[in-house]
Amino acid sequence: MTPLLLAALGELFTERAGIVNIGLEGIMLLSALAAVAVAEAFVNPWIGVLAGVGMGVLIGLIHGYISAYFKGDQIISGLGINLFALGFVAFAIEAIWGVRGYHTPPYEAKVPRIPGLEISPIFIASIILVIVTYYILYRTSLGLKIRAVGENPEAADVVGVHVERMQLFATVYGAALTGLAGAFLSIDWLAAITKELPAGRGFIALAIVNFSNWNPLLALGGSVLFGFFWVLGEWLKNIGTVKAVIPITLMNTIPYIATLVVTAGIIGKSRPPRHVGRPYKRE
Amino acid sequence: MFGFGKQKKKPSSQEEISFKELYEKYREQIERLIEIIVAIIVGFVIAGIIMALGGYDPIKAYSAMFETSFSLEDPYYLAMTLSFATPLMLTALTFAVGVRAGLFNIGAEGQVYMGALGAIIVASMTLPGPLYFPLAFLLGMFLGSLWGLIAGVLKSFRKVNEVVTTIMLNWIAYWIVEYARVYVYADPERPEKTISMPEAARLPILVPGSELSLAFIIALGVVILVYYLLWHTVLGYEIRATGMNPNAARYGGIDPRLAMLSAFMIGGVTAGIAGVLEICGRPPTYAITTGLSNLMGLGFDGIAVSLIGANHPLAIIPAAIFIGALTSGSRGMQIVAGVPLEMVKAVQGIIIMALAVPGLVRLLKTKFRRGISVGV
Numbered sequence: 001m002t003p004l005l006l007a008a009l010g011e012l013f014t015e016r017a018g019i020v021n022i023g024l025e026g027i028m029l030l031s032a033l034a035a036v037a038v039a040e041a042f043v044n045p046w047i048g049v050l051a052g053v054g055m056g057v058l059i060g061l062i063h064g065y066i067s068a069y070f071k072g073d074q075i076i077s078g079l080g081i082n083l084f085a086l087g088f089v090a091f092a093i094e095a096i097w098g099v100r101g102y103h104t105p106p107y108e109a110k111v112p113r114i115p116g117l118e119i120s121p122i123f124i125a126s127i128i129l130v131i132v133t134y135y136i137l138y139r140t141s142l143g144l145k146i147r148a149v150g151e152n153p154e155a156a157d158v159v160g161v162h163v164e165r166m167q168l169f170a171t172v173y174g175a176a177l178t179g180l181a182g183a184f185l186s187i188d189w190l191a192a193i194t195k196e197l198p199a200g201r202g203f204i205a206l207a208i209v210n211f212s213n214w215n216p217l218l219a220l221g222g223s224v225l226f227g228f229f230w231v232l233g234e235w236l237k238n239i240g241t242v243k244a245v246i247p248i249t250l251m252n253t254i255p256y257i258a259t260l261v262v263t264a265g266i267i268g269k270s271r272p273p274r275h276v277g278r279p280y281k282r283e
Numbered sequence: 284m285f286g287f288g289k290q291k292k293k294p295s296s297q298e299e300i301s302f303k304e305l306y307e308k309y310r311e312q313i314e315r316l317i318e319i320i321v322a323i324i325v326g327f328v329i330a331g332i333i334m335a336l337g338g339y340d341p342i343k344a345y346s347a348m349f350e351t352s353f354s355l356e357d358p359y360y361l362a363m364t365l366s367f368a369t370p371l372m373l374t375a376l377t378f379a380v381g382v383r384a385g386l387f388n389i390g391a392e393g394q395v396y397m398g399a400l401g402a403i404i405v406a407s408m409t410l411p412g413p414l415y416f417p418l419a420f421l422l423g424m425f426l427g428s429l430w431g432l433i434a435g436v437l438k439s440f441r442k443v444n445e446v447v448t449t450i451m452l453n454w455i456a457y458w459i460v461e462y463a464r465v466y467v468y469a470d471p472e473r474p475e476k477t478i479s480m481p482e483a484a485r486l487p488i489l490v491p492g493s494e495l496s497l498a499f500i501i502a503l504g505v506v507i508l509v510y511y512l513l514w515h516t517v518l519g520y521e522i523r524a525t526g527m528n529p530n531a532a533r534y535g536g537i538d539p540r541l542a543m544l545s546a547f548m549i550g551g552v553t554a555g556i557a558g559v560l561e562i563c564g565r566p567p568t569y570a571i572t573t574g575l576s577n578l579m580g581l582g583f584d585g586i587a588v589s590l591i592g593a594n595h596p597l598a599i600i601p602a603a604i605f606i607g608a609l610t611s612g613s614r615g616m617q618i619v620a621g622v623p624l625e626m627v628k629a630v631q632g633i634i635i636m637a638l639a640v641p642g643l644v645r646l647l648k649t650k651f652r653r654g655i656s657v658g659v
Contacts, residue, residue, distance in 0.1 A: 022446055026632075062636070066636065066639055066640055070640045070641070071641060072639040072640040072641060073639045073641070074639075075387050075446070076590060076635060076636075076638060076639035077635075077636050077639035077640075079387075079389070079586055079590075079635055080632050080633070080634075080635035080636030080637075080638075080639060081632065081636065082583075082632070083583055083586070083587060083628060083629075083631055083632035083635060084628075084629050084631075084632025084633055084635075084636065085632070086580075086583070086625075086628050086632070087625045087626060087627065087628025087629035087630070087631065087632055088333070088625075088626075088628075088629040088632070090623065090625035090628070091333075091337070091622075091623045091625045091626045091629055092337070094623040094625075095337040095338065095339070095623065096337075100623075199454070200450055200451065200453075200454045203446070203447050203450040203451065204447075204451075206444070206446065206447050207444075207447045207451075210444060210447070247462055247465070247466055249458050249459075249461045249462035249465060249466070250458060250459070250462050252458040253454070253455045253458045253459065256451040256452075256454045256455045256458075257451075257455060259447070259451050260437070260448060260451045260452070260455075263443050263444075263447060263448070264437050264441045264443050264448075
């Protein structure tokens with residue numbers, strides 16, 4: 001659930017400022033690549049994690065500039081990110097390692113577990129980030145400005161908030177968290193990079209944002225729920241009797257069907273920030 | 284925004300229309316066209332830089348790409364370009380019709396899988412020869428539209444974000460079809476593919492030795508049909524009105540929910556047809572191959588085609604040929620310059636991101652005037 005949580009948390013923050021980024025999937029993929037490549041080059045997982053976050057920041061800057069300053073179509077830009085990532089990562093895996101589609105870094109480049117607890121430090125970091133994000137959004141003036149920009153940019157502009165700057169910041173922050181999610185996938189959880197590493201997680205994260213009604217604490221709950229379906233699918237695959245009845249290929253659909261059912265069941269109650277997805281143009 | 288089809292130049296001899304008047308008249312379309320061309324150039328330049336950084340020779344790669352996609356010496360290359368353009372025209376329609384109704388339907392991918400599955404189901408039956416193709420066509424169309432309708436119902440009646448649902452449906456379709464490929468319709472003699480379409484249902488090849496079949500003509504027909512539907516029927520008017528302003532449409536007596544539902548269904552039908560045509564019209568296997576490798580990406584490439592074609596059915600035709608050329612040229616690029624095939628997808632991604640920026644041309648002009656380089 002860690003990658004789902006991080007990506008959802010980041011997207012939630014971004015959408016609070018009125019920018020939607022459907023390029024989560026692409027950012028995860030690019031960050032996963034950056035993390036593996038750099039961690040392997042330096043034989044140090046932490047530099048790899050930094051590289052993943054850095055890649056997130058870079059894509060966030062590009063998407064933020066297109067969305068906030070150039071008033072571009074946010075959905076199209078996000079689609080572009082996803083498509084670029086799909087092609088670029090497949091290209092890069094072959095260009096860097098000379099193999100097609102799959103690469104495993106050495107053991108030393110993997111993020112170590114916390115001794116004694118056997119859990120990932122990135123998991124701990126993601127929980128802390130939930131609290132930090134909640135604190136920024138609801139307890140600081142920066143958070144107030146960001147929420148104001150997402151709800152009513154005209155009013156925010158009138159009282160002297162730099163709308164574009166806030167939107168760019170929120171996009172970069174969100175993409176950085178998504179980048180961390182990508183790093184988690186490649187050098188922590190799976191310890192490999194493939195062409196389809198995120199496997200729809202970026203879009204499930206978008207569903208979690210809806211589910212959580214744009215609240216970081218509820219996003220934690222949503223991620224646990226969706227993460228549970230993911231693990232459930234994996235768990236069922238390893239049980240002999242179930243495996244005999246339902247083929248693995250069909251069990252792979254569980255997290256996606258669960259996402260469909262849950263989002264179809266709850267939408268309508270949640271309310272997005274009013275100005276989300278629309279470019280803000282000063283009159 | 285509309286009327287890409289109106290761009291045909293009038294015979295200027297009689298009326299003495301000057302260039303300037305023509306420009307004024309079609310100003311919006313011409314500016315859009317220039318924007319698209321600039322976006323394409325931006326895509327190529329940035330991808331070229333990436334290739335150079337990756338240790339490849341971008342000039343060699345690009346020249347190889349164009350030699351193997353638009354070469355006039357051997358009809359084989361041009362035929363391949365057109366054959367790759369065939370499914371893309373149809374998946375682009377899926378996205379374009381969606382956009383016209385104000386939707387971002389990115390479910391063409393899954394609908395193609397379902398369409399192909401429909402064709403394979405028919406291939407598994409024992410039927411009189413002439414019945415195979417029409418039945419495959421109908422069942423593929425049905426399954427594709429069913430897949431579109433699920434997202435449509437959820438959007439229209441439950442207000443669920445279609446970007447999320449269509450992606451989920453893509454993955455569900457992937458695993459269902461993968462299941463069918465491995466467990467139900469596997470070819471007992473060749474493990475890498477399903478059973479093939481019987482010869483009676485295979486579409487005739489137009490250029491001997493190439494993969495260009497009658498499918499191309501069928502796809503063209505569907506494009507023109509959808510164009511007619513969108514611009515010359517009541518349903519099309521309702522779809523476009525909903526896309527422009529659903530509230531205004533409601534006041535005008537249109538039910539936006541039904542319009543959206545129809546847009547999803549039309550999209551599902553065209554993507555489903557793309558799946559059928561890939562099975563019935565592409566040699567040599569006429570089957571679904573391992574990991575759905577012969578179907579993967581058709582839906583997403585269609586989005587690129589639709590955006591390059593300004594979401595207009597007729598403009599989609601040249602746009603599909605352009606992306607088809609990139610796809611067929613990527614083979615040459617890999618053989619001559621050693622650049623991995625997938626680089627072409629990265630080029631498309633950058634082009635789309637550049638297309639997201641409105642007034643790209645104006646932006647570049649002002650930036651250049653100030654002497655600052657712009658990083659899109």
